[in-house]
Amino acid sequence: MKKYSKEEWESICRRCGKCCLIKLEDENTGEVYYTNVICRYFDEEKMCCSVYDKRCELVPTCLKLSPDNVDKLSWMPKTCAYRELFENKQPIKTTVKGRVISEKAVKEEDLEDHIVDWEDL
Ligand code: SF4
Ligand code: SF4
Structure with a gap:
């Protein structure tokens, strides 16, 4: 793999925020579900x-x-800029802006109600 300086590596990130979404994992199937709830930070x-x-x-x-x-x-997320680069995929440059709610505002027991099926995840 090509060598990246720290700056080059960081510059690949598009700051889409998708990796900061809270995910839920089904204990039985191992399937992972994204929510529209984003990390408190x-x-x-x-x-x-x-x-x-x-x-x-x-x-x-x-x-x-x-x-x-x-x-x-x-x-x-499948549309993470790093995945797109390393998997040679066409970039999909959407972000979470205006589509999320902070983890600070959601009770843990309500997270399931926030599961989303966005095509750009
Ligand atoms: S701490 Fe939270 S906001 Fe910061 S990178 Fe990690 S998941 Fe994203
Ligand atoms: S999903 Fe990938 S491109 Fe988007 S913020 Fe996270 S690391 Fe950066």
Whole structure:
């Protein structure tokens, strides 16, 4: 794989916010469902993480993508810029802006009501 500097690697991200959506996993089937609820640390106005340097400490499930773990891409939305690049797909440049609600405003038991089936995930 091509070598990327830190800046080059970071610049691939389109800040679409889709990887920051809360996901639910069916315990029986293992199937993963996206919701329109977004991580409490996502700043929808600036379209970025508000705790970027501490994200993995504050949110242990937050995946820090790097050239060394691109095999984890299958956990990312299909339209993530990294997946599109490494899977040679046409880019779909949509974002979550205006379509999400913060995790801070949703009770955990209500998350199921927020499952979405967006085509661009
Ligand atoms: S901590 Fe930041 S990068 Fe991680 S899911 Fe939340 S908003 Fe996204
Ligand atoms: S889904 Fe991919 S392109 Fe979108 S914000 Fe996350 S890492 Fe960046």
